[in-house]
Structures are given as structure tokens and as C-alpha cells.
Amino acid sequence: MSRHVQRRGVSAGGADKMGDPFSRRTLLSPGRAGEVADACQQRGVGVAVFVNPLTDHQRAVLTDMFGCLVLSGEDL
Template sequence: MAGLFSAQRTDHPVVMAEVAAEVTRLGGRVVESFVQRRGVSGGKKGKNTPGGAVTMSEPYSSRTLMSMGKVREIAEACHRANAGAVVFANELTGRQRAALATICGCPVFGHDDLVSPIRSAHDDSPP
């Protein structure tokens, strides 16, 4: 289980506990949890580059949501535990889900997927 949270968000332990409860309710088991906090450090790319509070609610990567270092940690834990899936506390785009699944070697879901399952592209039934 993993989550990216802004440093301004103080309820991240509650959110992670809710996601863990949902995983357990659905028959899963949380083996390990990872939290990445997006802090308020200044812009490091140059004087005119926004940083800190301006980018605090943005993902570290549009491709993987979290930093590559954190994603590698999650992938290593998946391999060690032979994990069946990774659940993020965050919403994920299809692109993020696919990239993370490739890196982690198992299916990846966002918390919203647990509440409203991903529909198949061939599913013609109403939502």
C-alpha cells in the first residue's frame, strides 16, 4: 500500500488506515505501507522556477506519481513479499497504473478503484 501526500495534509495516517481497512474488507492483506510526503522545499531548478508550496499538491512524476526512488522501494517490497497487487491511496491515471504495474511486477490500483472497480473496455453495461 502506498500514498503520496502534501505536507499540508495532516490526515494522511487516517487516509492510509481507511485504505488498509478497505483492502482487508475485500480480502486482501497489507504487507507493507509506503508514504511519500511532498514538502515545502524551495525551487531547486533556478530562481524563476516555482517550487515549495506552489507544487506541493502536484505529483512528483506524471508517469509514476511518486519519485523513482520511492517507486523502486515499493517494487523491491513487492518482489520480496511476492505481492499480488499494490494499492495507492491516491487516484491514478491509466498511464500511471500501467507504468507502476510494469515497474512493480503486479497489478496496481488506486483507492478509487477499490470503491468503483475499473470497467473493462469491452464492458457495455451501464456504470
């Protein structure tokens, strides 16, 4: 099991991005999405669960990127 958290406004220059919307495509920054995808593939993860609600499009994109089923808390 692994846990990945994206905290906005914490990194250098991150405070300037606090007003930016979440990615409409993945809900994650590109770097974080790649990090989670690598972790899922290396560990053979079967399901990735997001706390935040996901759109059908986000779920499809993330499922393709991660190589496993992607759910949100609303799905549980």
C-alpha cells in the first residue's frame, strides 16, 4: 500500500499557484500523476482511490495512466 498526497502552496513558488484550478484532465500536477503511475505499475496495484471526486473523463485518463482501476471516495 502506498499513499501519495499533493499539497498545493507548499513547494517553492507553490503559493503563487494556489489560485490555479486543479487539472481538468487528471486532478493532479503532471509530475505527481507520473509519480503515482510509476508507483502503481511497479507495485502491481489493482485499485487507486482518490479522496476527491473524479469526473468520468478524469477516471478514464487516470485508469489509462496508472494501469489499474481508479475510484474516488464517492464510488466506495
